[in-house]
Amino acid sequence: MGWQEQLGSVPTSHPASFTRLGDGFLTRLPPEPLSAPHWVATSAACAQVLGLPEDWRNEEALQVLSGNALWEGMQPWASVYSGHQFGVWAGQLGDGRALHLGELVHGGQRWEVQLKGAGRTPYSRRGDGRAVLRSSIREFLCSEAMAALGIPTTRALCITGSPQGVQRETLETAAVVTRVAPSFLRFGHLEHFAHHGQLNELRQLVAHVLSHHAPECREAPVPPVALLEKIARQTAQLMAAWQCVGFCHGVMNTDNMSLLGLTLDYGPFGFLDGFDPGHVCNHSDHQGRYAYVRQPQVAFWNLHALAQALMPLIGGDEEAVAELLGDALEPYRQVFQQEMLRGMRDKLGLRHAEAEDQALIDDWLRLLALHRTDYTIAHRRLSQWPARAEATWAPLRDIFLDRERFDLWALRYRERLAREASDDTERLPRMQAVNPAVVLRNHLAETAIQRAEAGDFTEIERLLKVLQRPYDEPAQASDADFPPDWASRLEVSCSS
Incomplete structure (x- = not known):
């Protein structure tokens, strides 16, 4: 058998x-x-x-x-x-x-x-x-x-x-x-054979990827270019998903980048607690290369490295080939921006697009960054913010130190909700379906690890069940609460 x-x-x-x-x-x-x-x-x-x-x-x-x-x-x-x-x-x-x-x-x-x-x-x-x-x-x-x-x-x-x-x-x-x-398969698989001048092997590997993972690209005028564009689009969508949920990978080396647009190799990752665009989750990243805010640009840099690996497969003038590959990468910017805007609109409960939405979103993120307000909790509580001008909801407002500045933003948000006749009852489940109550914060993982190292694996099982229903309110309220003070002392590195 x-x-x-x-x-x-x-x-x-x-x-x-x-x-x-x-x-x-x-x-x-x-x-x-x-x-x-x-x-x-x-x-x-x-x-x-x-x-x-x-x-x-x-x-x-x-x-x-x-x-x-x-x-x-x-x-x-x-x-x-x-x-x-x-x-x-x-x-x-x-x-x-x-x-x-x-x-x-x-x-x-x-x-x-x-x-x-x-x-x-x-x-x-x-x-x-x-x-x-x-x-x-x-x-x-x-x-x-x-x-x-x-x-x-x-x-x-x-x-x-x-x-x-x-x-x-x-x-x-x-x-x-x-x-x-x-x-x-990773970007690094293609880089390996390109760097060592093994063009037959590089050609074989690209043919394998086209056959098994991108068959629609085989009929394109230049299949490796079409493949690069597909990978660029998938990577852009992945980066937008990471940024919207507040996920930091920690080691975005080209050998950790998936040719299929998957999150690959979980080492020193982390989800944002307080919103800090410059947050570096990897204690080994002394230069902050892979800070949260830099992840989209790093992915674009990695795609350029992938494009460089594909160059030997495309005949013609070197400058023309470089332009062709550059054009294949260009959709990355557009797709990332579109997916980020769509994702953040969803997180704010906006059903229709307006030209001013980007400014509203940017100012919301600046407000979160001002005093490092908890990213996951702020978005979750925003789903319960009442649209009526005379109402307020202290559990959200009170997590901001600068309440006057929050009030000014909340007024704009209410006006925006009013323009699309947003209904609180309808909006709440829609927002809670995209704003998780629970993410794998470092302190939650650390608690499970400490118990497991002592021979008790039940916390892994319990936490897994909670994480597999991230948009539901957990039975144990602490899973969705602010991290304890000791969590700020946790460090993860490339050995994690």
């Missing part, structure tokens, strides 16, 4: 499509066994997406998803890629602690299944190829939280843990996250 049948998915007789490209793109190797593995957490929502049976979580699955065994047909592999890290060419990178087990097919959708933390690969450089429990919990929870928020992302099926020691700043315990996505 093949491993697809073991997991209850639709059987597929051929290997993972990426592996057909050949050994120049990947290395086949088994995972390194993890001692005494145990279940830490599983996502029923992700299991449902994969079409797994209810009883999929068994001892055999535990061993396979910890790297201790393989099902029939599994030929694990790690891929090679390169990339720019913090704006500097870093050379060859690759799946240093990720192993692809193969593919599942369900409902016509193909899913790559990958173990993160399953040991060294040829691309581990000086790393040990392991993941620690702390970072695995963060990635697991945030992957599933982002999916529930409706933001394109890789998914996480489960975490398995072990008492096996892993040295980071301190000695921690090992864990493995099972991640799934239609593809884990």
Whole structure:
């Protein structure tokens, strides 16, 4: 019985499509066994997406998803890629602690299944190829939280843990996250072959991406240019989604940018607490390159690096080729601006577009930034702001230190609502459907981590259920409350 049948998915007789490209793109190797593995957490929502049976979580699955065994047909592999890290060419990178087990097919959708933390690969450089429990919990929870928020992302099926020691700043315990996505291909995959002058391999890889992930681009006059434009549009939509929800990635290197427009590689991420456009969530980012406000521009820079990688595939005058690729990137700006404006209109409950909306939104964000008012709570409470001029609602007004300035903005907002005859009863559920009550704040993740490190995994399970319904008021009010004072002392870095 093949491993697809073991997991209850639709059987597929051929290997993972990426592996057909050949050994120049990947290395086949088994995972390194993890001692005494145990279940830490599983996502029923992700299991449902994969079409797994209810009883999929068994001892055999535990061993396979910890790297201790393989099902029939599994030929694990790690891929090679390169990339720019913090704006500097870093050379060859690759799946240093990720192993692809193969593919599942369900409902016509193909899913790559990958173990993160399953040991060294040829691309581990000086790393040990392991993941620690702390970072695995963060990635697991945030992957599933982002999916529930409706933001394109890789998914996480489960975490398995072990008492096996892993040295980071301190000695921690090992864990493995099972991640799934239609593809884990990154900008850095294309950069790798372009940088090393391997044009045949670059051409093969682009043909693979076109065939499996952008078939509509194959009929374009210049398919690589059409592909670049598609990636630019998807990336713009992703950046707008991040900015609207207040998500900071932390390490937007080109090797962490998805060719499919997915949120990829959850390391030192963070959701905004107090609104600070210059907030840097990654303690290792000393220059603030990946600050919240800079994320859209960094993505555009990364797209230029991707365009540079595609240049060798396009014949003709170099200047003309550069112009062609530049034109393919130009929709990024327009799509990002349109999606941001649409997303912020939705967050403010505006049904119709007016020319003055951008100024109203900008002034709202300046108001939040003035004293770093909590981003998630302010938007959630705004949904209950009454449109009637004689009414007020203290829970919103009182979170602003400069209440007079808030009152001036609120007057403009009420006038704007009045122009489209906005009804409070109708507007409230519409706004609450786009303004989450709960996001994965660092202190929520930290509480789950501390309990898990003490052997109690129930907080992960509880928090996961809350995060999978982010637009509902949680039963535990503290999940949606202001962060405690100690949360400001939490730091996440590239080792997170």
